[in-house]
Amino acid sequence: MNIKHQTAVWLNRITVMLLTLFISTQLHADDLWEVVRNEQGIEISLSKVSGSNYKMFRGEAMISAQAETIMAMLTHPDSCSLWRYKCKTFISLGDSYHLMINDLPWPLSDRFVITRNILTDEFTLQITHVPLSELPPEQTNNLPDHDEHDGMIEMDEYSGFWKVEQLNSDEVNVIFQMQANPAGSIPAAVINNGVVNNPFNSLLSLRKHVATLSNVN
Template sequence: MGSLHRVAMACGLSVLLVGVAHAEDWQVAKDEGGIKVSLSEVAGSKYKAYQGVTTIKAPLAKIKALQEDVAGACAWIHECKVQKLLKHEGDKSWTYTQFNTPWPVTPRDSILLVTSTVAPDGTLTRTLEGLPTYAPAEKGFVRVAQVEGFWKLVPKGDNLTEVTYQVHTEPGGSVPSFVANKFVVDAPFNTLKGLKERAEK
């Protein structure tokens, strides 16, 4: 989801973030290597929202560039098989991603609208909105039914950037609970770990 994620308006951000995933009462599920992953129940969904937070020793511009390399970002996004840019228009991008899934789950694909905004203090927010009907699912894949989330990159000075990655997904089809429960921890952790490693090189 790297470049998948474009942004949300700074001024409307507080309203937006309250709506994202309708999540509350975050509970820490993993805190390792400077990456903290928290989970939250979402009303009306059997899938938890996830939030990963880390501080990366790199300027925001470098992280932004890694995200905007849509195809290249697949290398550090958790279980990403293929990712491509479908369309770019102003502050909006449409991206297509195929994901690997463990047996017996059918592989997923998703289409995201990523909207990017920059606040006066330089904070970059990319809101993620799933567009499941934008194009037909590819053969052999189940289209992810819903994605709602954001990336938030906050410059902290001295070439430090605080990065938050929060998402709630309705994966579509049937997903065993043990797979879903593992995914919501592994996805933010491994994605941020991969991004952090590349940005700090």
Template sequence: MNRCTRALLGMAAVLLINSAQAAQWRLVKDEAGIQVYLQAIPGSSFQAFRGVTRMHVDMPRLLALQNDVNAACAWIHACSEQKLLKHQGDLSWAYSRFRTPWPVRSRDSIVQVKTVRDADGSITRTLRGVADYLPRQPGLVRVSKVEGFWTFTPRGDEIEVVYQVHSDPGGNVPAWLANTFVVDAPFNTLLGLRELAEQQ
């Protein structure tokens, strides 16, 4: 097998892998200019979600809304409390508490956020759960795992916003609630953020 053939086969393999990965995401909601996709994660009972939309807003205003951690419950789905714990360079740590329907116990989480600015003007914020950053709170179940990101990509006079997360809420969560959350969380969060961002 010559070098050219090996290169072509390698390229074909990469394309097949990328196609398979892309096929894993399935569109479950497309409404109000927001698309929500879900993906099964091997070894996990909980699906990952990806929400995508575009916003008529400039980057400074969008970042200002994201950076105002204490006020973010105005647009984050099911959020009852959020506060900044620490900020250091391009890293920050935030505590969040979330409402859940009775009889499920409310959840809280601690997430480390790393912000990276790319040369093309886009911004990526990587989310990583750090469940043991603070002691557990009485009456709350700590979210045991969070992995995800936000991306903000300029598209002409708009910004494309992608919000993707896979988490394990910890404890016992009914299947109906888990299945509802992974759709409602990205949709309502993006809708709320867009409404605030586009206010005149």
């Protein structure tokens, strides 16, 4: 094993350790969270973020499924538009980088964001925002034609995680936590609704979609 390869291996290990520590810290900050919606077995909480005008959201739900099934849904690009709230397009750019386009109602402009999605363990997907200007050349070459995202606004922040825990042979607990900044000029009322609607509708649709798959099988 050469020095360059050894360095890359250790950097990857350190990255995973730091991401795991971040997730652990966020999961145990219960005293900072305010429950704002709790219905249909889905609980949505908000937390203030130091230095930001936008609150972090966390959605938690029980779903009848196997953890592997949920993770397949979370990591498969083609499934995003089927259940993810406002997800219009989700494209893999290679090496765990992804482009997501969110469909916003007129007269608002659609938003796009680039993230790097990494499995920190078998059932935890860490999502880290990557500004377009910092995207590696190889992934930049995989972006759609410029005309396809002309007029859209790049989000300033979109970082968080999905965590899936198998509770028993038939049920999992799913946590979706995110800090997002849509950028641009969006009315506060729209943003506040989105912060609650995003995790609630995403988890509700995920549950329904998984149930549909189970019925087909």
